[in-house]
Every structure is written in structure tokens, then in C-alpha cells.
Amino acid sequence: MANNPYRRVTSLKYWLVSVISLIVGVCFLYLSGLGWFERYKSIGTLANQFGGLMIASVALALLWELVGRRSFFQEMLEVLRLKNDVESAGLDAIGTDYSKVVDWEHRLDGAKKLDIFAAWATTWRNTHQTRLTRIATRPDSKIRVCLPNPNDVDCVKILAARFTMSEDRVRSKLTEAIDGYKDLDGRAGTGRVEIYGSTAFRAFTAYRVDDVFIVTLYHHKDSRSGDIPALSCREGGSLYEFFRADLEGVLDASVKLYP
Incomplete structure (x- = not known):
């Protein structure tokens, strides 16, 4: 950028105009003090104010050139970099309430392909039971659910420690979730x-609704209360591609439990 001839020409013009303006301002200040203006005080006052205004303008312009413009330029670069990063990632929304990151009702009402990657997602399933059942009745639809395998001892043990539950309670939750998802198509x-059923340890919960991923993270503190980060990202972005590849990799290594 330092070797840009257009920038050098622009800078030269800027400094030339500034110097000329400064000289003009000083001249007006000097002339306003001459004896001739004693007889024409209004003109002298005008010349004095005009000269002061020219000098002040040059001073402000210099401050803008030396400090303000560069700071503004850097700030704009940071904004543009962030915008490009968000666009490249395909990030649509981010917050601390997964129920508000997307319009679930709108998304599920028109959904044809739905993937669920969760520990059990009981609350989410019960909330959207009617819409999930409606998706399962469409001939061109597909719902894939990836849950921890209740028959894997190590997986159950990890989940029990993760959620501070007994192993029997974890198996019960997983069995209940499997039965609940089977009911979506009437167990037909x-x-x-x-x-x-997979052995993958859940570091997040993810839902893919057609061309959008909605992801919620987990707490790592002892208390599970409080808001948690959630985001949605669209197909074509790097975030979507990561979660898609991750899900497909887990499914490839999973055991089919139904049908």
C-alpha cells in the first residue's frame, strides 16, 4: 500500500491544499490587523474570523489525517473481517437460549429431513411431538436420531458421570428416548x-433441519443450571460443513436400533 502511486498523489494534493489554506489563513489574520481595517472594522473582523477559521480547519484536518482516519480505517477493517468470518462460517444466529435461536415452529412445519444428535433431548421432543409426528407421516421425509447406545457399558458409565446420574437412570432415560422416537411413526x-446408537461422547446437542444446523453446547460445571450458548448455521458455511461431517462420521460408526 505504501508504494501505491494513487495514494501518494492524493496525499500530495492533501498536503498542498493544507499548506495553501494555512498560508491564506495567516495572511487574513495579518491583514485584519492593518490600520486600513480600522476604518472598516466589520470587514476587519470578518477577515480575522475567516483567517482563524482557515487555520483551525487545517489543524482539524491534520488531526484527522494523522489520527482519526487511520483509526477509522482500522475499525472498518475489523468490522469487515468479522463480517467476512461470519459469512464464511454461515452463522445465522447466536445466543444463550436454543429455543429462540431459530423459529422452531416454522422450521419443523416445513421440514423434510431432520437429524437429531443428542443424549436424549426429552424436553425438545415433548415440546415438538406433534410436529415431529407430522414430519414422520410425510412420504418424502426422513428423521434420523443418533442417541448414545444404552447397551454399551462404557457409554452409559460416561453419561452417568457426565450428568451426575446412576447408570440405571441413564439406561432408563435412553430407553425412554428410543421408545419416544419410535412412536413418531407409530412403531410401524x-x-x-x-x-x-453410538458410543460417541456428547460435547454438544445438534439438530439438522433441512439446510440448517442448530447446535447447543453443554455445561462443564457441577451445576447444570443457567443459560448455555446456542447457534444456528446454514448450508454452505464452514460451521455447517463441520457439524455435517461430524454427524455423518458418528452415524457411520453407530449401530442401527430401529427399524
């Missing part, structure tokens, strides 16, 4: 609802 085994 239509193939529109698929349930997989």
Missing part, C-alpha cells in the same frame, strides 16, 4: 424414522 418401521 416405515423407514422414515431411523434410530442409531
Whole structure:
């Protein structure tokens, strides 16, 4: 940028105009003090004020050139970098309430493909039970559910420690979740609802609704209360691609539990 000839020409013009303006301002101040203006005080006052205004303008312009413009330029670069990062990631929304990160009702009402990657997501499933059932009845729809495998001893043990539950309680929660998702197609085994059991440790919960991923993180503190970060990202972005590849990798290594 330092070797840019257009920038050098612009800077030269700027400094030339500043010097000329400064000289003009000083001249007006000097002339306003001459004896001739004693007889024409109004003109002398005008010349004095005009000269002061020219000098003050040059001073302000110099401050802008030396400090303000560069600071503004750096700030704009930071904003543009952030905007480019967000655009590249495909990030649509971020917050601390997963129920408000997207319009779940709107998304699920028109959904054809739904992937669920969670420990059990009981609250979410019960909240949207009607809409999930409606998706499962559409002939061109597909719901894939990836849950921890209740038959894997190590997986159950990790979840018990993670959620501060007994192993029996964890198995009960997983079995309940599997039964709940089976009920979406009336346990008819239509193939529109698929349930997989995996040994992958859940570091987050993810839902893919057609071309959007909604992801919520987990607490690592002893208390599970409080808000947690949640985000939504669209297809085509780097975040979406990460979660898509991650989910497909887990599904490939999972055991199909239903149908």
C-alpha cells in the first residue's frame, strides 16, 4: 500500500491544499490587523474570523489525517473481517437460549429431513411431538436420531458421570428416548424414522433441519443450571460443513436400533 502511486498523489494534493489554506489563513489574520481595517472594522473582523477559521480547519484536518482516519480505517477493517468470518462460517444466529435461536415452529412445519444428535433431548421432543409426528407421516421425509447406545457399558458409565446420574437412570432415560422416537411413526418401521446408537461422547446437542444446523453446547460445571450458548448455521458455511461431517462420521460408526 505504501508504494501505491494513487495514494501518494492524493496525499500530495492533501498536503498542498493544507499548506495553501494555512498560508491564506495567516495572511487574513495579518491583514485584519492593518490600520486600513480600522476604518472598516466589520470587514476587519470578518477577515480575522475567516483567517482563524482557515487555520483551525487545517489543524482539524491534520488531526484527522494523522489520527482519526487511520483509526477509522482500522475499525472498518475489523468490522469487515468479522463480517467476512461470519459469512464464511454461515452463522445465522447466536445466543444463550436454543429455543429462540431459530423459529422452531416454522422450521419443523416445513421440514423434510431432520437429524437429531443428542443424549436424549426429552424436553425438545415433548415440546415438538406433534410436529415431529407430522414430519414422520410425510412420504418424502426422513428423521434420523443418533442417541448414545444404552447397551454399551462404557457409554452409559460416561453419561452417568457426565450428568451426575446412576447408570440405571441413564439406561432408563435412553430407553425412554428410543421408545419416544419410535412412536413418531407409530412403531410401524416405515423407514422414515431411523434410530442409531453410538458410543460417541456428547460435547454438544445438534439438530439438522433441512439446510440448517442448530447446535447447543453443554455445561462443564457441577451445576447444570443457567443459560448455555446456542447457534444456528446454514448450508454452505464452514460451521455447517463441520457439524455435517461430524454427524455423518458418528452415524457411520453407530449401530442401527430401529427399524
